[in-house]
Amino acid sequence: MGVKAILILSAFMFSLGVFGILTRRSALGILIALELIFNAANLNFAAFGRMFGKVEGSIFPLFGIAITVCEVVLGFAIIFYLYRVRKTTKADEIDILKG
Amino acid sequence: MINPVLYGIFTFLLFVFSILTIAHRDLMKASLSLAVVLFVTAFFYIAFKFEFLGWTQILLYVGGIVVLILFVIMLAREYVGKPLESGFRRTWLGGLVSALIFIFLLWVILSTEFPEIQNFSTEPVKDLPNLLLATHYVLPFEVLSLLLLAALFGGIVIARRE
Amino acid sequence: MAGIYALISFLSPFIAFIIIGLLTRRWGKFSAGISILAVLNSLLFSVLAFFQVKANPGPHFVEWLWLSQKIFTFKFGIWVDPLSSAMLFVVALVASMVQIYSLGYISDETPPSLGRYYAYHSLFTFSMMGLVLAKNVLELFVFWELVGLCSYLLIGFWYYKPTAAKAAVKAFWTTKLGDVGFMLGLLYLYKHTGSFELNDLLAKAPALSSGVLTTGALMLFAGAMGKSAQFPLHIWLPDAMEGPTPVSALIHAATMVAAGVYMVARLFPLFAASKVALWVIAIIGAFTAFLAATMAIVQEDIKRVLAYSTISQLGYMMAGLGVGNMNAGFFHLFTHAYFKALLFLCAGAVIHAVHSNSIWDMGGLLKRMPITGISFLIGLLALAGFPPFSGFFSKEEILHAAYTAEFKLPFYFLVAGVFLTAFYMARVFFVAFLGKERKESAKHAHEAPPSMTIPLIILSVFSIIAGFYKSGLYKLLGEHHEIHGASLPFLPLVSLGLAIFGFILAYLYYGSETFSAEKTTKRVFPVYNLIYQKYYMDHIAEWIYSKIALGLAFLASWWDRHIVDGAVNWVTYTTGRIGKGLRTIQTGVIQDYLVYIAIAFIIIGFIVFQIF
Numbered sequence: 001m002g003v004k005a006i007l008i009l010s011a012f013m014f015s016l017g018v019f020g021i022l023t024r025r026s027a028l029g030i031l032i033a034l035e036l037i038f039n040a041a042n043l044n045f046a047a048f049g050r051m052f053g054k055v056e057g058s059i060f061p062l063f064g065i066a067i068t069v070c071e072v073v074l075g076f077a078i079i080f081y082l083y084r085v086r087k088t089t090k091a092d093e094i095d096i097l098k099g
Numbered sequence: 100m101i102n103p104v105l106y107g108i109f110t111f112l113l114f115v116f117s118i119l120t121i122a123h124r125d126l127m128k129a130s131l132s133l134a135v136v137l138f139v140t141a142f143f144y145i146a147f148k149f150e151f152l153g154w155t156q157i158l159l160y161v162g163g164i165v166v167l168i169l170f171v172i173m174l175a176r177e178y179v180g181k182p183l184e185s186g187f188r189r190t191w192l193g194g195l196v197s198a199l200i201f202i203f204l205l206w207v208i209l210s211t212e213f214p215e216i217q218n219f220s221t222e223p224v225k226d227l228p229n230l231l232l233a234t235h236y237v238l239p240f241e242v243l244s245l246l247l248l249a250a251l252f253g254g255i256v257i258a259r260r261e
Numbered sequence: 262m263a264g265i266y267a268l269i270s271f272l273s274p275f276i277a278f279i280i281i282g283l284l285t286r287r288w289g290k291f292s293a294g295i296s297i298l299a300v301l302n303s304l305l306f307s308v309l310a311f312f313q314v315k316a317n318p319g320p321h322f323v324e325w326l327w328l329s330q331k332i333f334t335f336k337f338g339i340w341v342d343p344l345s346s347a348m349l350f351v352v353a354l355v356a357s358m359v360q361i362y363s364l365g366y367i368s369d370e371t372p373p374s375l376g377r378y379y380a381y382h383s384l385f386t387f388s389m390m391g392l393v394l395a396k397n398v399l400e401l402f403v404f405w406e407l408v409g410l411c412s413y414l415l416i417g418f419w420y421y422k423p424t425a426a427k428a429a430v431k432a433f434w435t436t437k438l439g440d441v442g443f444m445l446g447l448l449y450l451y452k453h454t455g456s457f458e459l460n461d462l463l464a465k466a467p468a469l470s471s472g473v474l475t476t477g478a479l480m481l482f483a484g485a486m487g488k489s490a491q492f493p494l495h496i497w498l499p500d501a502m503e504g505p506t507p508v509s510a511l512i513h514a515a516t517m518v519a520a521g522v523y524m525v526a527r528l529f530p531l532f533a534a535s536k537v538a539l540w541v542i543a544i545i546g547a548f549t550a551f552l553a554a555t556m557a558i559v560q561e562d563i564k565r566v567l568a569y570s571t572i573s574q575l576g577y578m579m580a581g582l583g584v585g586n587m588n589a590g591f592f593h594l595f596t597h598a599y600f601k602a603l604l605f606l607c608a609g610a611v612i613h614a615v616h617s618n619s620i621w622d623m624g625g626l627l628k629r630m631p632i633t634g635i636s637f638l639i640g641l642l643a644l645a646g647f648p649p650f651s652g653f654f655s656k657e658e659i660l661h662a663a664y665t666a667e668f669k670l671p672f673y674f675l676v677a678g679v680f681l682t683a684f685y686m687a688r689v690f691f692v693a694f695l696g697k698e699r700k701e702s703a704k705h706a707h708e709a710p711p712s713m714t715i716p717l718i719i720l721s722v723f724s725i726i727a728g729f730y731k732s733g734l735y736k737l738l739g740e741h742h743e744i745h746g747a748s749l750p751f752l753p754l755v756s757l758g759l760a761i762f763g764f765i766l767a768y769l770y771y772g773s774e775t776f777s778a779e780k781t782t783k784r785v786f787p788v789y790n791l792i793y794q795k796y797y798m799d800h801i802a803e804w805i806y807s808k809i810a811l812g813l814a815f816l817a818s819w820w821d822r823h824i825v826d827g828a829v830n831w832v833t834y835t836t837g838r839i840g841k842g843l844r845t846i847q848t849g850v851i852q853d854y855l856v857y858i859a860i861a862f863i864i865i866g867f868i869v870f871q872i873f
Binding site for chain 2: 002003004005006007008009011012013014015016017018019020022023024025026028029031032033035036039042043046047049050051052053054055056057058059061062063065066067068069070071072073074076077078079080081084089092
Binding site for chain 2: 860862
């Protein structure tokens with residue numbers, strides 16, 4: 001089982017995540033898809049670390065996990081706030097940026 | 100090394116539960132599928148001899164974030180009064196775009212020559228705390244703790260009722 | 262030094278214009294004071310410049326760089342030589358006299374309007390001096406247009422009078438027609454000589470082929486025709502009399518209308534190099550002189566008589582130039598400026614006293630307004646060409662030149678003009694100044710205030726003595742053409758005889774009324790009517806204007822509105838439509854924006870990795 005297989009797997013996960021972000025109606029669904037993307041990226045880091053035989057390969061995923069935590073916390077806070085202001089968590093009903 | 104069969108099973112699980120995570124209308128089930136995906140990823144990490152990373156993944160991701168997501172979903176269900184579902188919009192366009200991205204990534208991966216896998220010179224688990232706390236990684240590590248603190252405050256400030 | 266003096270003389274009215282226009286417009290009398298001071302200063306320095314030039318004919322230059330480019334450098338400068346310094350003196354003298362006179366003449370205007378009047382006057386004086394001193398034809402053209410503008414503004418000074426407004430527009434358009442020719446001529450000559458500088462142009466002109474020279478000269482002459490009211494572009498000048506009388510005296514008698522003559526004199530070597538151009542100038546000048554004189558006979562408005570007389574005299578000047586004697590033409594300009602300004606100012610004084618323009622409302626004014634009457638008589642005698650008044654000498658010169666020229670036709674026109682001139686001027690004098698008062702208002706007429714009579718006296722003096730300066734002026738200008746057959750003793754006798762005959766005939770008709778003017782009119786009614794209708798020139802011009810010019814204007818407007826504007830509108834409309842179309846992609850939903858980002862990412866990725 002080579003690196004390429006792992007990379008293809010994570011590319012697949014990443015694409016699925018993109019699909020989720022682009023199509024999910026609910027903001028919560030978008031956050032879940034985002035997790036998938038982060039996971040794909042972390043998996044890539046780990047695979048490259050293994051390939052070069054370096055311990056550093058595990059440090060970046062660690063940082064990534066920590067950042068994901070921040071992102072999830074803030075994401076939920078924003079969703080709550082939006083729900084209070086706009087009475088919805090549907091991403092496609094939030095169109096303040098409409099031109 | 101771990102058995103190739105086990106690798107195959109893991110890959111298959113990852114494959115299936117990734118799709119479920121994205122495709123399931125019921126957000127509860129989608130997030131549970133996410134938990135499985137993260138769990139299997141942790142097994143991959145351990146298979147790469149990144150045991151510390153693997154256990155962190157299970158503890159933080161599966162035990163922390165996924166539980167947080169589940170809490171939120173259940174809370175929302177309490178609010179709305181029915182299982183939280185999420186449909187899709189512009190499925191075709193989104194599908195096309197993400198498929199194109201996948202094709203692009205695939206092409207890049209397949210057209211690149213990767214070097215042979217090398218063995219670790221030291222034991223990763225023993226080396227990691229040393230690397231993290233005694234080399235130039237110490238500064239990002241400390242900044243990260245500040246970032247977490249900031250996110251904590253931010254979350255509270257945004258979600259708090261006036 | 263002459264250059265510096267001329268420059269001071271030239272710029273001081275401009276400073277007055279700036280001060281009045283920007284600051285003191287509302288204080289009429291104060292503005293008038295500034296303007297008069299400035300123009301007196303001009304007069305002083307023009308005299309100084311003239312004497313400098315007399316000591317050293319120059320030419321003197323003052324110039325500085327204005328525009329500098331690779332293909333063409335334009336210097337702004339003044340050129341002081343005998344011709345321009347003499348003209349400068351004439352302009353400064355007449356302008357200062359007229360400005361002093363105006364103080365009395367339009368004293369009942371409101372202060373802002375008085376300020377406006379003097380601002381225009383200062384601007385005019387400045388522009389006219391600029392025209393006189395111009396060192397290159399481009400500068401000449403700029404000032405040429407500026408005096409045209411001032412003429413427009415001053416004719417329409419009483420803009421609330423519809424006739425005045427119309428007359429202003431008519432003057433502007435008619436002269437503009439000639440100016441188009443003038444401008445084309447300048448560009449045409451530039452194309453062939455590569456220079457706008459007057460001295461370059463004059464130096465290179467004889468080397469040009471005769472076709473080019475004739476075309477260029479005739480195009481320039483078109484401008485002179487418009488400005489100097491030569492047939493058939495003379496129609497604007499009689500209508501220009503709607504302006505205040507001092508304006509008529511300054512602009513439409515003495516200076517601006519002479520600009521065309523001056524321009525031809527200035528560029529005389531260029532014109533002289535083309536026989537055809539000279540021939541055209543002589544014919545048009547002589548014909549105008551005769552035609553305008555006939556029209557002057559039937560006019561009832563005293564100012565219109567003088568206007569036609571001015572056209573006629575300008576015709577004399579043109580004819581003098583056309584028969585090849587520049588000095589004679591310019592000398593006539595020089596003397597005419599004084600006596601015609603004098604006549605106009607007298608007419609203004611009369612109108613001011615009687616409150617009517619018609620000579621039939623006047624009568625017996627000589628004893629009520631002795632100074633004005635005698636001044637008018639002096640001007641009349643000068644105009645009609647009685648010795649020893651200035652007009653006699655200058656007119657004699659022109660007749661002499663015409664007689665000795667190879668081409669005789671202008672001479673007969675001009676001789677006939679002498680008779681007519683004496684007749685129509687004597688008619689005005691007998692009707693307006695002698696005899697009994699015809700209207701009640703004439704009985705209450707009284708002499709004008711000193712601010713008006715003093716300029717009259719000064720100009721009278723100049724009208725008498727200017728003629729004796731002939732040899733001095735000729736020496737200064739230099740002999741361009743020696744006169745063939747140095748003395749023709751019969752010629753002065755013939756013209757004098759004709760003038761006396763005209764005078765006596767007018768006396769018989771209007772003085773003693775031995776002959777009845779009405780009966781004669783009835784007998785020759787078709788001719789009278791033709792003349793009275795100004796040979797239908799106005800009708801023809803109006804027809805051309807309304808049918809051809811307005812038709813072209815309509816076409817141009819249609820083209821502009823539908824094709825040019827249509828193209829612009831189409832561009833804006835299409836842009837608007839595209840904008841509207843693009844607006845719909847701004848849904849405000851973040852996911853849509855993410856789709857665009859993802860598409861862009863794909864495109865960039867595919868390009869960078871050159872997948873296709």
